[in-house]
Amino acid sequence: MSEPKTETSSQARSTGVVSVAILCSRLLGLVRDQLLNGLFGAHFTGIFTAAFRTPNMLRDLFAEGALSTAFVTTFTKKIKNEGDEAAWVLGRKMLALSVCFMSMVALAGVAVAPWLVRLLNPGWENPASLELCTRLVRIMYPFITIVSVTALVMGMLNSKKVFFVPAVASAFFNLGCIVGGVAVAWLIDPGFREGHITEKGLTGFAIGTLIGGLMQLGIQLPSLRRVGFRFGMDFGWKDKGVSEVLHLMWPSLIAAGGTQVGVFLNSIFASFTPGHEAANAWLANAQRLQQLPLGLFGVAVATVTLPMLSRLATEGVTPAFRGALAKGLRLVLFLTLPSAVGLSLLADEIVSILFEHGKFTAADVAATAAPLQAYAFGLVFYSAIKVLQPAFYTIGRRFVPMMSSLGVIALTAALNSITVFVLHWDHTALAWATALGLACNFLALYLSMRKFADGLETRLLVQGLIRLLAGIAVMGAVCLAAKFTLLAGWQHMGFILRVAALGGTVTVAAVSYFTVTQRLRVEEAGEFIGIVSRRFKRYP
DSSP, rough: OOHHHHHHHHHHHHHHHHHHHHHHHHHHHHHHHHHHHHHHHHHHHHHHEEEEEEEEHHHHHHHHTTHHHHHEEEEEHHHHOOEEEEEEEEEEEEEHHHHHHHHHHHHHHHHOOOOHHHHHHHTTTOOOHHHHHHHHHHHTHHHHHHHHHHHHHHHHHHTTOOHHHHHHHHHHHHHHHHHHHHHHHHHHHHHHHHHHOOTTHHHHHHHHHHHHHHHHHTTHHHHHHHHTOOOOOOOOOOOOOOOOHHHHHHHHHHHOOOOOOOOHHHHHHHHTTTTTTHHHHHHHHHHHHHHHHHIIIIIHHHHHHHHHHHHTTTSSSSSHHHHHHHHHHHHHHHHHHHHHHHHHHHHHHHHHHHHHHHTTTTHHHHHHHHHHHHHHHHHHHHHHHHHHHHHHHHTTTHHHHHHHHHHHHHHHHHHIIIIIIISSTTTTHHHHHHHHHHHHHHHHHHHHHHTTTTOOOOOOOOOHHHHHHHHHHHHHHHHHHHHHHHTGGGGSHHHHHHHHHHHHHHHHHHHHHHHHHHHTOOOOHHHHHHHHHTTTTTTT
C-alpha cells in the first residue's frame, strides 16, 4: 500500500520541479514572439513562423514526442533489467543513429526548400514572401539534427530521475534565440542598427534558432556526465535495444504527429484565408499562449509520469500503474481547467498586453484573441493527451494512439476543407477544428485505456471534477465581474494601468480558485501549493 502512495507523492513533487523550470522557458518563448511581432509585424512574423514550422514540428515530435517516448520507455526498462552500463550502450547507439539519419534529413530539407515552401503555403500569392521563407528554411533546417540529440539526452536524464536541468534547458533555447537573434540581426542588417528594421533582420533570428538549439543541448551535457554517461558514437545498430526503440517509435511518431499534422493542415488552409501570411502569426501567437499552461502543466506532468509508468509497467498493469496514471490525469485537470477558463474569458486583454506593441496593431489583437478562445477549449484535452498517450507504449498497446491520431487528422482535414473552401470562414475556424479534434482524441484514448487498465479511477476523477467546477464557477465570476468594471475602460487606459488591472484580476481569480478547491478538499490543490511554496524556499 505504501509504494503507490510514495510513487504518486514523488510524482506530484517532481511535477512541481519541472513546472517551475518550464515556466522560465515558456516566458522566454513568449518574449521571443513579442520581439518578432513587435519588430517585424504580423506579415513578416507569419513568414518566419512558416519557415520554422517544419523544424519546430520535428522538435515537438522528437523532444516531446515519438523519439523521447520510445527511447525513455526502452531505456528505463534497460536500467531496471540489465543495469546502467547496458543502458548507456543503448544511449550511444541511438545518438550515432540519430545524428546520421537526421543530418541526412536536414540536408534533404535544405535541397528541397523551394518546393517545400510552395507546398506548405499554396495560398500565398507574393513571390517575395516565398523567396524570403525559402531562405529562412535553409538556415533553420540543421536545427533538426541538434534537437534529435537533445531529445535523447533529455530522455536519459529523465530516466535517471533528473528532471529540473532538462526542463530548464529549453529556457536556454529561447534565450539563445533572443540574444543570438538580436545580435546577429544587428550585425547583418544596417536598418536594424539605425532603427529602420526590415525583413533582412529575420535572417538573424533564423540563425538565433541554431544558437539556441546548441545552448539547450550544451547545458545538459555536464548533468549527463555526472549521472554516469560517457560520450561516444556506437554504430552497432543491429541491436535488440535499438530495434525495440524503432519498433515503438514508428507508431508513436504517427500518433504524436496527429497534432502536428493538424498544425500543418491549419497553416496550409490558413494561406487561403483573408490573412494569408499574417494568419500564420495570429494562429501561432494564440498557440503560444496555449503552450504556456500546456508546457507548464501538461508537459511537466507527462515528463515525470512516463519514466514512472515505464518502471511500473514491467510488472504489468498493476494498481500502482493505474493509480499513477490516474493521478497524472487529475493533476492535469486541476491545473489546466482554470488556465483554459482564464484564457478564454480574458483573451482580448491578455493578447493586448503581451503583443500590442510596435508593428502589432489592435486589428492583430482581435485576430489573435479569437483563435485563442478556441485553443483554450482544447488546452485541457491536449494536456491530458500528453499524459495519457505515452502510457499506451509502456503496456505494449502502441497502435491505439496511432489509429486515434489518424482519425483525428481525417476529421480536422474535413472540417477545415468545409470551413475554408465552402463556408469561407477565417482562420478562427481552423483553431476550433483543432480543439474539437483534441477532444475526440482524448475521449478515444481515455476509453481505450480504461478498458486495458481495468478501470482508471473514473469515479475519483468525476468527483474531483465536480469539486473543481465549483472553483471554476467562482473564478469565472471574478473574471466576468472585472470585465464589466475594472477592465471596462480598457481602450482608454495607459499600459501600466492595463497591466495592473489585468494582473489584479488574474491574481484574485487564481486565489479564488485555489481557495475554493482547498476548502473542498481537492487533494491536488494542497499538494501542488505545498510543492511550489517549498520550491521557492530552497533549490530543487
